[in-house]
Amino acid sequence: MDDLERIGESLQRGDHHAVAELTAAAIAAGVPAIEILERGLLAGMDVVGRRFGAHEIFLPEVLLAARAMKAGMDLVKPRLVSGAAPSRGTVVLGTVKGDVHDIGKNLVGIMLEGAGYEVVDLGTGVAADAFVETAIAREASVIGLSALLTTTMGGMREVVDRLRERDPERRIKVIVGGAPLTQAFADSIGADGYSWDAAGAVELVRRLLEAA
Ligand code: B12
Numbered sequence: 539m540d541d542l543e544r545i546g547e548s549l550q551r552g553d554h555h556a557v558a559e560l561t562a563a564a565i566a567a568g569v570p571a572i573e574i575l576e577r578g579l580l581a582g583m584d585v586v587g588r589r590f591g592a593h594e595i596f597l598p599e600v601l602l603a604a605r606a607m608k609a610g611m612d613l614v615k616p617r618l619v620s621g622a623a624p625s626r627g628t629v630v631l632g633t634v635k636g637d638v639h640d641i642g643k644n645l646v647g648i649m650l651e652g653a654g655y656e657v658v659d660l661g662t663g664v665a666a667d668a669f670v671e672t673a674i675a676r677e678a679s680v681i682g683l684s685a686l687l688t689t690t691m692g693g694m695r696e697v698v699d700r701l702r703e704r705d706p707e708r709r710i711k712v713i714v715g716g717a718p719l720t721q722a723f724a725d726s727i728g729a730d731g732y733s734w735d736a737a738g739a740v741e742l743v744r745r746l747l748e749a750a
Contacts, residue, residue: 546582552602571617
């Protein structure tokens, strides 16, 4: 097992101390943040997701894994976010009503900030009106919606519908993501874009704003 695999393995055990230590050591050794993220933290969370789905582990273990993921992400974040670049536009981001999953949403936010966008993160369990009113007040170009539950995906349609009432010229774009989503679902609710991962989300925002 190499050092990055060890990060993933510690994350699976929910050992946030080990994840923090190993992540800090990898950073100190000059391993690129994106590699730590993908081969260490995300690879570990992927296994947790599969084992949870297969009922091999249960909610308390997933909570511990999520805490360990956060410990690692807090350390790599400053290295993914470039800092001084002038803002290329504002993205209002959040997880929809009824849904507490925020790891993927946070990652999308980090990558967008890293690419020079200003991110207004509304957190989790966000009502449709809060997305729409914040985007208008902050003159945002994009609203990014995250959902991890099939039961909360419907909340995305509500945001699109409310936004179209308040912004009939469709100046503000809506992008959606989260494990249960598909391009077909995004099309069906009238969203402007869908991406299955955080890197794709950055590409999507770039394309939408270039076309605007
Ligand atoms: C961690 C986790 C939790 C943690 C969340 C901690 C946290 N702070 O987020 C806790 C333990 C709290 C939790 C709770 C629950 N969970 Co849960 N959870 C997961 C798990 C294992 C991993 C999710 C995760 O973080 N993945 C890692 C991140 C990086 O991936 P991601 O979120 O998909 O994000 C990426 C992309 O989707 C995309 N993306 C994400 N958001 C956005 C937004 C935009 C705009 C774009 C463009 C892209 C994008 O980019 C991200 C980065 O690449 C998944 C399993 C899975 N396969 O997804 C289950 C899972 C989502 N949970 C599930 C369930 C059932 C629950 C509970 C209902 C369990 C319960 N009985 O209480 C509760 C729900 C609570 C609620 N009301 O929300 C089910 C959902 C099933 C379904 N069909 O709806 C899953 C799929 C597990 C399973 N197989 O059964 N969970």
